[in-house]
Amino acid sequence: MVVAGLDVLNDCQPVEAALAYIARGWPVFPVAWVASPDGPCACRSGASCTHPAKHPLVPGGTSSATTDRSHVLDWWRHWPAAGIGLITGARSGLAVLDVDPRHGGSGSLDALRASVGVPATLTAQTGGGGQHLYFAIGDAQRVPNTAGRLPALGEAAGLDIRGEGGYVVAPPSSHLSGNRYLWLAGTAGPAPLPAWLQRPSRPPRPARQVSLPAGSASERYVAAVLRREADAVASAAEGQRSDQLNRSAFALGTLVGGGALTLDAVTTALLDAALDAGLGYTEASRTIASGLRAGMARPRSVI
Numbered sequence: 001m002v003v004a005g006l007d008v009l010n011d012c013q014p015v016e017a018a019l020a021y022i023a024r025g026w027p028v029f030p031v032a033w034v035a036s037p038d039g040p041c042a043c044r045s046g047a048s049c050t051h052p053a054k055h056p057l058v059p060g061g062t063s064s065a066t067t068d069r070s071h072v073l074d075w076w077r078h079w080p081a082a083g084i085g086l087i088t089g090a091r092s093g094l095a096v097l098d099v100d101p102r103h104g105g106s107g108s109l110d111a112l113r114a115s116v117g118v119p120a121t122l123t124a125q126t127g128g129g130g131q132h133l134y135f136a137i138g139d140a141q142r143v144p145n146t147a148g149r150l151p152a153l154g155e156a157a158g159l160d161i162r163g164e165g166g167y168v169v170a171p172p173s174s175h176l177s178g179n180r181y182l183w184l185a186g187t188a189g190p191a192p193l194p195a196w197l198q199r200p201s202r203p204p205r206p207a208r209q210v211s212l213p214a215g216s217a218s219e220r221y222v223a224a225v226l227r228r229e230a231d232a233v234a235s236a237a238e239g240q241r242s243d244q245l246n247r248s249a250f251a252l253g254t255l256v257g258g259g260a261l262t263l264d265a266v267t268t269a270l271l272d273a274a275l276d277a278g279l280g281y282t283e284a285s286r287t288i289a290s291g292l293r294a295g296m297a298r299p300r301s302v303i
């Protein structure tokens with residue numbers, strides 16, 4: 001069977017491309033555009049917009065992305081020139097490797113080709129002169145968002161991953177430069193996610209300690225603190241994850257020192273949260289251990 005490449009969409013109206021994406025099960029939402037190269041953003045902020053032609057036009061951003069046809073038709077009837085935001089992560093089943101040549105991404109990509117190999121896959125040329133390599137995520141795979149770093153390989157200048165909770169601007173949207181995002185001919189669909197874009201599997205560790213006693217007020221308080229700190233780590237923004245992990249480990253360490261929590265329960269909860277946030281196992285373990293040690297040196301009891 002011959003499958004048409006997505007490059008047939010390069011000369012379409014944005015709404016036609018958006019409909020083609022939702023037909024593939026890829027949720028979309030409208031993004032702002034510029035009417036002329038380097039012109040003001042079409043959003044309310046106009047010339048003072050800090051991300052012209054790159055941000056969602058709708059409240060809720062990525063969470064408003066949909067595969068609902070009537071919704072999509074309404075949006076692009078309202079904003080015919082709007083770009084197309086395509087969400088990445090489990091909902092679309094897509095992860096995108098963003099190659100930014102201004103930060104050395106082309107060299108990093110060449111190095112990857114020479115070392116681990118890069119499968120032929122659905123690729124868009126971005127309006128900024130870079131490339132978006134699209135990959136298909138398997139059901140059990142979770143791909144973090146990273147900048148300048150790859151999960152299995154570490155530092156990678158100019159290579160970012162858009163995974164869970166992220167999005168890319170898809171062809172034929174226009175870019176601030178006046179260039180459009182365009183599909184490269186040749187590949188009809190995304191290749192399976194290569195191993196070097198996957199999070200290394202976790203070393204085995206003791207089973208999670210499930211239940212904290214739910215009895216007294218002080219026990220409920222301690223359980224709530226543990227949950228709150230783990231949530232803060234899991235949802236920390238990139239660049240603040242290590243600091244947050246250290247702060248949370250310290251705070252919980254004071255309770256371990258006071259005998260209100262076990263070291264095991266805290267370590268397990270924080271490690272889970274840190275890996276969810278996209279931190280590496282080794283770095284996370286080290287941060288947790290040092291934060292806990294410092295906190296335990298200042299024990300705090302709950303009455």
Ligand SMILES: [Zn+2]
Binds near residue numbers: 043046052
């Ligand atoms: Zn704007």
